[in-house]
Amino acid sequence: MSASATAAPAPPKVLRVPEHTVEIVSDSGEGAQKCGQIFGAVSAKMGNGVWTVELIPAEIQPPPRVPEGASGNRIRLGEHTVTNWGDHTHLVIAFNEQVLLARHRVDALADDAVLLIEDKWARSEDADIVAQWNAAMKELSGKHYRIIPVAMEDECLTIVDNPKKGKNMYALGLLARIYGRDMELIKAQIAHAFRKKSEEVYNQNVALLELGYHWAEDNIDFRVEIPTHAAEKPLVVMNGNEAIGMGAMAAGMELCAMYPITPATSVTHYLSEVFEKFGGVVHQAEDEIAAAGVAIGASYAGKVAFTITSGPGMALKTEFLGLAVMTETPLVLVNVQRGGPSTGLPTKVEQSDLLAAVFGQTGDAPHIVMAPATIEECFHIMVTARRLAEAFRTLVMVMTDANLATGVSPYPKPELDEKWQAAALDLAPVKDGQKPYDWNPQTGLSERIIPGRPGGMFTLTGLAHDDRSKVAYSSDIHQHSSAMRSRKIAVLQSLLKPPTVYGDDSGDLLVVGWGSTKGAIEEAVDRARKDGLKVSALHLRFLSPLEPGLKEIFRKFRKVMTVEINYSDETGDPYVTEENRRRGQLSILLRNATLVDVDCWGRVPGEPLRPMSILEAIRGRMPRGGAK
Amino acid sequence: MLPVLDQNEDHHYEMSEYEGARARWCPGCGDHSVLTAVQRLLAAEQLIPEQTMFVSGIGCSSRFPHYMKTYGFHGLHGRALPVATGIKLHRPELTVFVAMGDGDCTSIGAGHWLHAVRYNVDMTAMMLDNGIYGLTKNQTSPTTPQGFKSNTQPFGSILPPLNPLEVVLGITNASFVAQTAEWAPSHLYATLRAAYKHKGFSFVRILQRCPVYTPSIFQRAVQDPDRIQLLVHDDGVVTPDLEKLYKSQLHHDPRDLAAARHLAEQTDRITLGVLFKDSSKPRYEETRRVAPRTPAERVALLEKEFARYAV
Numbered sequence: 026m027s028a029s030a031t032a033a034p035a036p037p038k039v040l041r042v043p044e045h046t047v048e049i050v051s052d053s054g055e056g057a058q059k060c061g062q063i064f065g066a067v068s069a070k071m072g073n074g075v076w077t078v079e080l081i082p083a084e085i086q087p088p089p090r091v092p093e094g095a096s097g098n099r100i101r102l103g104e105h106t107v108t109n110w111g112d113h114t115h116l117v118i119a120f121n122e123q124v125l126l127a128r129h130r131v132d133a134l135a136d137d138a139v140l141l142i143e144d145k146w147a148r149s150e151d152a153d154i155v156a157q158w159n160a161a162m163k164e165l166s167g168k169h170y171r172i173i174p175v176a177m178e179d180e181c182l183t184i185v186d187n188p189k190k191g192k193n194m195y196a197l198g199l200l201a202r203i204y205g206r207d208m209e210l211i212k213a214q215i216a217h218a219f220r221k222k223s224e225e226v227y228n229q230n231v232a233l234l235e236l237g238y239h240w241a242e243d244n245i246d247f248r249v250e251i252p253t254h255a256a257e258k259p260l261v262v263m264n265g266n267e268a269i270g271m272g273a274m275a276a277g278m279e280l281c282a283m284y285p286i287t288p289a290t291s292v293t294h295y296l297s298e299v300f301e302k303f304g305g306v307v308h309q310a311e312d313e314i315a316a317a318g319v320a321i322g323a324s325y326a327g328k329v330a331f332t333i334t335s336g337p338g339m340a341l342k343t344e345f346l347g348l349a350v351m352t353e354t355p356l357v358l359v360n361v362q363r364g365g366p367s368t369g370l371p372t373k374v375e376q377s378d379l380l381a382a383v384f385g386q387t388g389d390a391p392h393i394v395m396a397p398a399t400i401e402e403c404f405h406i407m408v409t410a411r412r413l414a415e416a417f418r419t420l421v422m423v424m425t426d427a428n429l430a431t432g433v434s435p436y437p438k439p440e441l442d443e444k445w446q447a448a449a450l451d452l453a454p455v456k457d458g459q460k461p462y463d464w465n466p467q468t469g470l471s472e473r474i475i476p477g478r479p480g481g482m483f484t485l486t487g488l489a490h491d492d493r494s495k496v497a498y499s500s501d502i503h504q505h506s507s508a509m510r511s512r513k514i515a516v517l518q519s520l521l522k523p524p525t526v527y528g529d530d531s532g533d534l535l536v537v538g539w540g541s542t543k544g545a546i547e548e549a550v551d552r553a554r555k556d557g558l559k560v561s562a563l564h565l566r567f568l569s570p571l572e573p574g575l576k577e578i579f580r581k582f583r584k585v586m587t588v589e590i591n592y593s594d595e596t597g598d599p600y601v602t603e604e605n606r607r608r609g610q611l612s613i614l615l616r617n618a619t620l621v622d623v624d625c626w627g628r629v630p631g632e633p634l635r636p637m638s639i640l641e642a643i644r645g646r647m648p649r650g651g652a653k
Numbered sequence: 654m655l656p657v658l659d660q661n662e663d664h665h666y667e668m669s670e671y672e673g674a675r676a677r678w679c680p681g682c683g684d685h686s687v688l689t690a691v692q693r694l695l696a697a698e699q700l701i702p703e704q705t706m707f708v709s710g711i712g713c714s715s716r717f718p719h720y721m722k723t724y725g726f727h728g729l730h731g732r733a734l735p736v737a738t739g740i741k742l743h744r745p746e747l748t749v750f751v752a753m754g755d756g757d758c759t760s761i762g763a764g765h766w767l768h769a770v771r772y773n774v775d776m777t778a779m780m781l782d783n784g785i786y787g788l789t790k791n792q793t794s795p796t797t798p799q800g801f802k803s804n805t806q807p808f809g810s811i812l813p814p815l816n817p818l819e820v821v822l823g824i825t826n827a828s829f830v831a832q833t834a835e836w837a838p839s840h841l842y843a844t845l846r847a848a849y850k851h852k853g854f855s856f857v858r859i860l861q862r863c864p865v866y867t868p869s870i871f872q873r874a875v876q877d878p879d880r881i882q883l884l885v886h887d888d889g890v891v892t893p894d895l896e897k898l899y900k901s902q903l904h905h906d907p908r909d910l911a912a913a914r915h916l917a918e919q920t921d922r923i924t925l926g927v928l929f930k931d932s933s934k935p936r937y938e939e940t941r942r943v944a945p946r947t948p949a950e951r952v953a954l955l956e957k958e959f960a961r962y963a964v
Binding site: 261 | 952
């Protein structure tokens with residue numbers, strides 16, 4: 026802790042760094058997120074790598090000045106592409122000391138972080154608040170933070186009546202000065218963010234922005250410079266849920282049936298605004314089950330539809346998912362995973378639905394499960410998912426998570442292709458002798474018949490059936506139809522390429538991940554390799570079927586370990602033995618498929634994994650005698 | 654909407670052309686009467702088989718689609734209505750019928766039932782109500798008469814039965830509510846025809862007996878026509894042949910919701926006819942109808958979307 030900045034303007038010290046992480050935290054509803062979003066967007070436009078995550082309290086309106094209410098944004102800026110939220114925050118703007126404490130207590134802040142904090146609480150007439158402030162300062166003094174008090178509201182009061190509204194723009198001004206952001210770009214971004222508001226609102230926000238900027242100019246004795254590079258290709262910036270929504274439109278889907286559930290719903294907030302222009306409908310069903318039913322009905326009748334949900338919703342849809350598989354009706358389900366079981370951690374990231382996704386349906390229900398690893402992949406995966414659902418006449422699950430859903434990062438604008446979209450409906454009469462399930466005996470693949478095609482009239486049924494869709498209970502027919510549905514999964518695997526190892530393709534340890542952890546894992550592997558460890562990483566997009574060639578890849582490493590955001594027992598925990606150890610979900614799939622003794626490391630912190638935690642796990646799990 | 658592809662405009666469909674697999678319901682089951690009435694209706698209206706859909710849940714009556722020569726979707730217990738809604742949202746040009754049992758509709762699928770009434774998507778929903786779970790062999794359903802002994806309530810059904818008509822008439826945006834009975838074939842046919850003609854969600858409760866488990870639940874009404882009250886109105890169901898048999902007749906205007914609700918509450922006698930009908934209610938699939946886009950148009954629109962997100 027050090028003294029506050031002096032008012033004497035001296036040339037600021039310039040801190041030139043390859044990356045820096047910023048947080049803006051406030052009570053819910055004070056606009057910290059808007060400030061963070063604009064800062065992130067402008068930084069991306071200026072040529073920095075950016076990864077933004079929302080800090081979301083679990084309640085809509087938590088009481089003011091409590092740590093649980095901390096709300097805001099964390100923005101990691103880099104000279105190059107940023108793939109994850111990093112380890113620690115280097116600079117924080119906090120609107121009160123309690124929300125700052127929340128970040129301190131979860132070890133979010135670097136030991137030498139700079140904390141700019143609204144200090145009106147220290148001067149409060151309420152003795153309780155002053156006591157809370159003093160207690161907080163004492164708690165924070167355990168680290169080497171540099172605390173800079175800023176009289177934000179008093180400053181804002183010089184130009185507005187209600188400083189609660191607009192303090193976020195003042196904070197944006199502070200950041201603009203400290204990070205040398207282009208003020209014209211910021212103003213354009215403010216105009217965009219408040220495009221639905223009056224010009225007066227815009228002018229006031231710009232005035233507050235400039236007020237903050239000038240205060241920082243006069244009072245902050247350092248600046249941060251992160252080298253920028255102009256992008257080679259045009260970039261777009263969005264969160265993973267918006268990318269999912271755009272991907273669905275790029276795939277030519279026309280119906281999204283859903284029921285509100287965090288953190289999936291924002292996909293449909295976005296789609297509801299634009300989908301109709303694209304000839305699509307978002308149907309908000311009466312419940313999760315109906316959402317699946319409506320999507321299946323629409324898919325059956327024509328183009329592949331999709332439903333979007335999170336863990337509890339996927340559980341409710343289970344029976345319909347089995348029906349889609351049994352009737353070979355194409356369907357895309359997006360599961361934006363959150364912490365579980367039960368209601369769990371609704372706004373927080375977890376990867377605990379993998380086994381439920383692959384095996385959670387009753388009966389034998391073979392289907393496809395995929396997971397995008399980046400926000401960019403959230404877009405492209407929807408195109409792939411629709412195609413696979415149609416070609417393989419089955420359910421395709423897309424497993425994303427709260428980290429991708431709320432993370433914002435730029436990626437190269439996709440080169441759109443009309444061929445990504447579903448073909449127009451074919452209502453030609455069915456061919457002579459064509460059956461509803463004309464299974465190719467080798468592949469199990471068949472062409473589906475949609476209603477409206479003359480001569481095709483048949484009844485689709487969730488009961489066991491033969492290739493004419495006739496209800497059939499005989500054992501040989503059920504054996505055969507089960508084989509046909511299952512075969513398709515093997516056929517898909519035969520068409521996939523083996524995954525590419527990140528780093529050397531042999532070594533001491535291979536870290537295997539899936540979903541949103543890719544960036545953090547690879548960053549940890551890079552650091553480990555710099556330290557001389559023979560570590561590589563492998564990231565899987567297909568979970569059912571698994572990508573081919575895994576056994577061959579694994580053979581070239583002394584040890585294989587998954588890194589996942591799901592719970593697994595630690596060896597050495599009380600009662601935990603080699604036989605009863607509950608393992609990471611991907612590791613269970615990999616052990617089953619390869620018979621390799623795959624280890625696992627998982628955590629469920631309710632936040633994305635930090636590269637440093639993964640690095641620590643790598644160091645701790647290196648095979649004995651392997652590390653140098 | 655896709656153009657209706659009538660491959661064979663001059664073809665006259667015989668009733669037999671709508672017959673699918675041989676019905677395997679028990680002899681004497683009311684489902685047979687409904688099947689015959691429906692096949693007769695399709696022939697009378699000359700519905701194109703490939704443009705017609707029967708969607709069902711699970712239960713005896715949900716075998717219905719298999720016995721039709723149209724497209725059919727025999728899905729999950731209680732969940733016919735969401736599937737039918739999805740079909741109609743994507744392909745509004747298809748004619749959709751839904752067959753549900755009392756357990757299907759008013760118990761496990763009750764949530765969907767309420768909302769389907771409110772969506773008012775154009776389809777004919779037939780609730781084949783025999784007051785019992787028959788396929789699973791004699792369990793109490795929500796419409797089982799109080800005191801009726803079943804395998805799950807062997808000392809008699811505990812609660813008074815749920816009244817489906819009251820339920821449906823209590824839902825905002827209900828647009829067609831009728832009740833008919835399997836033992837009055839001409840009324841059954843005329844009611845289904847009126848339901849089919851109505852643009853919107855037509856809910857028809859069909860009273861019927863299960864010959865195995867509930868053969869006698871409507872016995873008094875079957876034997877004593879005076880226990881039946883026939884609703885007559887030009888805008889409802891007109892069955893002159895029944896007017897001699899059922900002397901208790903009420904001139905009821907189906908636009909009168911309050912009167913319909915009052916009728917639904919009456920349990921001392923069985924009311925047959927159209928209780929409520931209002932063609933002016935908004936239909937969900939119409940309000941949600943969007944202009945179709947070509948792939949090229951979509952790509953152009955998406956380019957604009959990306960411009961909004963450009964760095």
